[in-house]
Amino acid sequence: DSGVTQTPKHLITATGQRVTLRCSPRSGDLSVYWYQQSLDQGLQFLIQYYNGEERAKGNILERFSAQQFPDLHSELNLSSLELGDSALYFCASSVRTSGWENTQYFGPGTRLTVL
């Protein structure tokens, strides 16, 4: 158990809908990262927050947004969902921001299925 929690575990929705994925980092970790993993793409970095502020952005679509709250939990919002958004979404946390020895601890993931 990494100490990172994600809810829900599974989510099934329809195209055009909006969903929110939730992540609670390990106790003491200030950084939260979001990743998307699909079969043909591997693990793709979406976005990073550090202590409530956006710190880095990867290949995140404009239909997706995220935020980190004062209690350090984070939410990833996915809107206007398309079939291609079906994937495993992972949250990870770390103590540091980026750069030096930034070991990330991953949650169990949320499996999103868009029908």
Added chain:
Amino acid sequence: SQKIEQNSEALNIQEGKTATLTCNYTNYSPAYLQWYRQDPGRGPVFLLLIRENEKEKRKERLKVTFDTTLKQSLFHITASQPADSATYLCALNTGNQFYFGTGTSLTVIP
């Protein structure tokens, strides 16, 4: 942007042998490189980190090497066991971007 390539084919080895996985990257070298293990349907788990000024790092049956000239890291599992069967990912970050390889699937046959 940075690109990471790992053995695209699955690796099958006999129990007790040494498994060697390769990670190649393009562009500029990161300050460090990490290896993670991922089991089906679960999140990656951190295994080892090696810095650019380190040639080799060991942890129990695991060994990682880092060659910044070749832009390559090798990951070795010695005395492999069926429980080592998983997908292994290499990862690095450059600046504020985080990159993971697509992983190599390892199966250790009893």
